[in-house]
Amino acid sequence: MATVYRWRLAPDGLATRRQLRALGLRPGGQDVVAELHRPRRRGRAPLVAYLYRIDHARPVRPMTPGRAAALAAAMQARRTCPNCRTDVGYCIPRSLGMCVPCHDTPTPAPASLR
Secondary structure (H helix, E strand, C coil), rough: EEEEEECCCCCCEECCCCHHHHHEECCCCCCCCCCECCCCCCCCCCCCEEECCCCCCCEEECCCCHHHHHHHHHHHHEEECCCCCCCCCCCCCCCCHHHHHHHHCCCCCHHHHC
């Protein structure tokens, strides 16, 4: 069981994943050293953040051309509307499944229902 600290009371030398990333580091396979608990109101469970040792963290791996190309292709797929096949310039909401103009345009009724 990891050591538990209350919000803002963790000792120096420990950081969350986001804090490590801001420093240009990654956990690098090390186990969670401690947990940080932030209390919430109305009897809800506390928010939990996992802490890692900064001195055991490793540098972030550099972006390779292959990884950059794969990331660009994935983002292109998220921006392309499956209905009108255009790059809409934003990530298409999964709740809609298509770009907003396609979703807001009413589809004509089939000839058999007219």
